[in-house]
Amino acid sequence: MAIITLLEAINQAIDQAMEKDESIVVFGEDAGFEGGVFRVTAGLQKKYGETRVFDTPIAESAIVGSAVGMAINGLKPIAEIQFDGFIFPGYTDLVTHAARMRNRSRGQFTVPMVLRLPHGGGIRALEHHSEALEVLFGSIPGLKVVTPSTPYDAKGLLLAAINDPDPVVFLEPKRIYRAGKQEVPAEMYEIPIGKAKVVKQGTDMTVVAWGSIVREVEKAVKLVEAEGISVEIIDLRTISPIDEETILNSVKKTGKFMVVTEAVKSYGPAAELITMVNEKAFFHLEAAPVRFTGFDITVPLARGEHYHFPQPEKIAAYIRKLAKARP
Amino acid sequence: MIAKKYDASKDKQFQILDQNGKVVNEKMEPKLPKETLLKMYKTAVLGRNADIKALQYQRQGRMLTYAPNMGQEAAQIGMAAAMEPQDWNSPMYRELNTLLYRGDKLENVFLYWYGNERGSIKPEGVKILPTNIIIGSQSNIAAGLAMASKIRKTNEVTAFTIGDGGTAHGEFYEGLNFAASFKAPVVAVIQNNQWAISTPVRKASNSETLAQKGVAFGIPYIQVDGNDMLAMYVASKEAMDRARKGDGPTLIEAFTYRMGPHTTSDDPSIYRTKEEENEWAKKDQIARFKTYLINKGYWSEEEDKKLEEEVLAEINDTFKKVESYGANVELIEIFEHTYAEMTPQLKEQYEEHKKYLEGVK
Numbered sequence: 057m058a059i060i061t062l063l064e065a066i067n068q069a070i071d072q073a074m075e076k077d078e079s080i081v082v083f084g085e086d087a088g089f090e091g092g093v094f095r096v097t098a099g100l101q102k103k104y105g106e107t108r109v110f111d112t113p114i115a116e117s118a119i120v121g122s123a124v125g126m127a128i129n130g131l132k133p134i135a136e137i138q139f140d141g142f143i144f145p146g147y148t149d150l151v152t153h154a155a156r157m158r159n160r161s162r163g164q165f166t167v168p169m170v171l172r173l174p175h176g177g178g179i180r181a182l183e184h185h186s187e188a189l190e191v192l193f194g195s196i197p198g199l200k201v202v203t204p205s206t207p208y209d210a211k212g213l214l215l216a217a218i219n220d221p222d223p224v225v226f227l228e229p230k231r232i233y234r235a236g237k238q239e240v241p242a243e244m245y246e247i248p249i250g251k252a253k254v255v256k257q258g259t260d261m262t263v264v265a266w267g268s269i270v271r272e273v274e275k276a277v278k279l280v281e282a283e284g285i286s287v288e289i290i291d292l293r294t295i296s297p298i299d300e301e302t303i304l305n306s307v308k309k310t311g312k313f314m315v316v317t318e319a320v321k322s323y324g325p326a327a328e329l330i331t332m333v334n335e336k337a338f339f340h341l342e343a344a345p346v347r348f349t350g351f352d353i354t355v356p357l358a359r360g361e362h363y364h365f366p367q368p369e370k371i372a373a374y375i376r377k378l379a380k381a382r383p
Numbered sequence: 384m385i386a387k388k389y390d391a392s393k394d395k396q397f398q399i400l401d402q403n404g405k406v407v408n409e410k411m412e413p414k415l416p417k418e419t420l421l422k423m424y425k426t427a428v429l430g431r432n433a434d435i436k437a438l439q440y441q442r443q444g445r446m447l448t449y450a451p452n453m454g455q456e457a458a459q460i461g462m463a464a465a466m467e468p469q470d471w472n473s474p475m476y477r478e479l480n481t482l483l484y485r486g487d488k489l490e491n492v493f494l495y496w497y498g499n500e501r502g503s504i505k506p507e508g509v510k511i512l513p514t515n516i517i518i519g520s521q522s523n524i525a526a527g528l529a530m531a532s533k534i535r536k537t538n539e540v541t542a543f544t545i546g547d548g549g550t551a552h553g554e555f556y557e558g559l560n561f562a563a564s565f566k567a568p569v570v571a572v573i574q575n576n577q578w579a580i581s582t583p584v585r586k587a588s589n590s591e592t593l594a595q596k597g598v599a600f601g602i603p604y605i606q607v608d609g610n611d612m613l614a615m616y617v618a619s620k621e622a623m624d625r626a627r628k629g630d631g632p633t634l635i636e637a638f639t640y641r642m643g644p645h646t647t648s649d650d651p652s653i654y655r656t657k658e659e660e661n662e663w664a665k666k667d668q669i670a671r672f673k674t675y676l677i678n679k680g681y682w683s684e685e686e687d688k689k690l691e692e693e694v695l696a697e698i699n700d701t702f703k704k705v706e707s708y709g710a711n712v713e714l715i716e717i718f719e720h721t722y723a724e725m726t727p728q729l730k731e732q733y734e735e736h737k738k739y740l741e742g743v744k
C-alpha cells in the first residue's frame with residue numbers, strides 16, 4: 057500500500073478506472089495538458105491521449121451540458137469545474153438536464169456522469185474560489201453529492217461515483233488536497249455512496265461534519281478530550297442521499313447532536329440534518345441540536361476569511377456548551 | 384470607418400506604430416496633446432513596474448494570488464484613454480492599467496489582491512465596476528449599463544473587456560447580442576493575450592480571428608495590434624464615438640500577449656516555450672511607445688530614468704502602506720455589506736461571534 061495524498065488518490069482512481077473502462081473521458085478547463093490548475097488529472101492525457109483527456113474552452117455550461125450528452129450517448133464523462141464558485145454558469149445544465157434526464161425520459165435516457173468540483177474555503181483564495189455550495193446540489197432531486205475527507209475515502213468514493221448509474225457531484229476539499237497522507241490500497245475498491253463513517257467513537261454527543269471540516273472537528277475534539285468530554289465524530293461522506301441510519305444510531309447512543317459546516321447557516325445542509333434528527337430521534341435527545349456553520353454572508357476575501365471559516369477553538373467552545381446542556 | 388478596412392483576417396491587423404516605434408500609418412496617427420501621450424506612457428510604466436513588484440512580493444510571501452498585466456498595458460490604456468470621465472467600465476480581473484489610467488489608486492488595487500475588500504472602493508467619480516473574477520458575465524452587465532444610458536439619455540458609453548478564453552463563454556454572446564439588438568452604446572474589447580491559463584487561443588476557438596465574431600452580431604469589428612498604444616487608442620476612439628452617436632456596439636480584438644504567468648499560482652513554463660516569449664518580448668509596447676515619444680521630442684532617456692525611480696519608490700511606499708493595515712479586517716466589515724441593513728439573522732450571528740471573540744481575548 058502506498059502512502060499518498062487525497063489529490064493523488066483521486067488521480068489514481070481516475071487512472072485505474074480509465075484503464076479498465078474505455079468509455080471514460082476526462083475533461084475541463086486546463087484539465088488535459090496541464091492536469092488542471094491543481095494537477096489532479098496530471099499525467100492522464102499523456103497516458104490516454106487527447107481524445108480521452110482533453111482541455112475545453114472556458115464555458116461551464118458547455119462542460120456540464122456536453123457531459124450530459126456524452127453520458128447519454130455511451131460515454132462515462134468525468135468533467136471538472138475549475139473552482140466551486142464557477143459552477144453557476146453550468147448550473148442550468150446540471151439541474152435541467154443532468155439531474156432530470158432519467159425522469160424526463162421515464163428512464164430511457166440516463167446520465168452516468170461525474171462532476172468534479174474543488175470545494176470549500178480556507179486557502180486564502182480570490183472571490184468565487186472558496187464557496188461551500190452543498191445545499192445547491194443536495195437540494196436537487198436526481199443528483200447524488202459526495203465528498204471525501206481522507207485519501208482512502210477519496211479513492212473509494214470516486215470509484216463508486218464513476219460506477220454509479222446517476223449523475224454524481226463529487227466535491228473535493230481543496231484545502232486538504234495535499235495536506236496529509238494516508239495508506240491507500242493499490243487495488244480498486246468502492247466506498248458505497250450514501251454511507252457515513254464513524255470516525256471516532258464517543259458517548260457524550262454526536263458531531264457530524266464532512267470534507268475538510270472533519271479535520272477541524274478532530275482538532276476541536278482533541279482540545280476538549282482532556283476535559284473529559286467524549287465526542288462521537290461522524291464523517292457524512294455523502295451529502296445526498298443522507299445516511300440516516302448511522303446518524304440516528306449515534307444520536308440514540310449519545311443523546312446530543314451537532315452539525316459543523318462551513319456552508320451558510322440559513323437553509324443550509326445543517327438545517328436538513330437537524331430536522332432529520334428531530335423528526336426521527338426526538339425522544340432520544342437530551343438537548344436541542346446545535347449547528348455550527350459559516351455566516352449568512354458572501355465568502356469574505358482572504359483577510360477576513362478566518363472569521364467565517366470554522367476554527368477548532370470555536371468549534372470546541374460549542375462542544376463544551378452542548379456537553380453542559382441539560383434537559 | 385477603419386473598422387471596415389481592417390476587419391478580420393490577420394494580414395489586416397490595424398497598426399500605427401511598428402515594433403520599433405516608427406509611425407507606419409501616418410494618416411491614422413492621432414493628434415493627441417503631449418500631456419495625454421505622457422499620461423499614457425507614465426501609466427504604462429507604473430503599471431508594468433507594479434506588476435513586477437507584485438510578483439516579487441508574492442514570491443516573498445507578502446502578497447496573495449495576483450494576476451499580472453505585463454504585455455497588455457497598451458490594450459488597456461489605449462481603450463481607457465479613448466474614454467470620457469462619464470463612461471463606464473465593466474471590467475475583467477486583468478485590468479490594472481485601465482484602473483490606473485481612469486483614476487483608481489494603486490493602493491486600492493494592491494489592497495484588493497492582498498485579500499481585502501476595501502480595495503474595491505473606488506475614488507469618487509471612477510466609474511468602474513468591481514473586479515469581476517467570473518469569466519464572461521461582465522458582457523451582460525455592460526449591455527445593461529449601456530441600455531440604461533440609452534433609456535436615460537445620458538451621454539455615457541460602456542466599455543467591457545474579456546479575454547480570448549472568455550469569448551468561449553455564453554455570456555459573451557448573450558451580452559453582445561443584447562447590446563447589438565438594442566443598439567446600446569457598448570465598446571467590447573477582447574484582450575487576446577493568446578493564452579487562457581494553459582489553453583492556447585487556437586484550442587478555445589476555431590475562428591481565424593476573434594474579431595470576426597462581430598459578424599454574427601451584425602456590428603463593426605476590427606483586429607488591432609494590441610501592443611500599439613496609438614492604434615488601440617484610435618480604434619477605441621472610433622468605437623466610442625460611434626456608440627455615443629447612437630450607432631451601437633463595436634467589437635475590438637487587441638492582439639497581444641500575456642508576458643507573465645496567468646496568476647502567481649501558475650507556471651507558464653509547463654505549457655509555453657521560451658522562443659514564443661522572446662518573440663513577443665521584441666514587440667513590447669513600452670519600449671516602442673517610448674521611442675515614439677522621444678522621436679517626437681516629448682521625452683528623453685534622462686526623464687525616463689527619473690520616472691522609473693519615482694515609480695519604484697511610489698510602488699514600494701504604497702505596498703508598505705497596504706501591508707501596514709490591509710490584514711487588519713474588523714469583524715463588522717465581513718457582515719455590513721451583505722444587505723443595506725443587517726437582517727435579524729445576520730445581527731444575531733455578528734453579535735454572537737463578537738462575544739465569542741471578546742471572550743477569547
Ligand SMILES: Cc1ncc(C[n+]2csc(CCOP(=O)(O)OP(=O)(O)O)c2C)c(N)n1
Pocket residue numbers: 085114116138142145477516517518519545546547548549550574576578579580641645
Ligand atoms: C466562470 C469562470 N470559469 C473559470 C474561471 C477560472 N479562470 C480564471 S481565468 C481563466 C482563463 C481566462 O483566460 P482568458 O479569458 O483568455 O483571459 P486571461 O486571463 O488570459 O486574461 C480561467 C479558466 C473563472 N474565473 N470564471
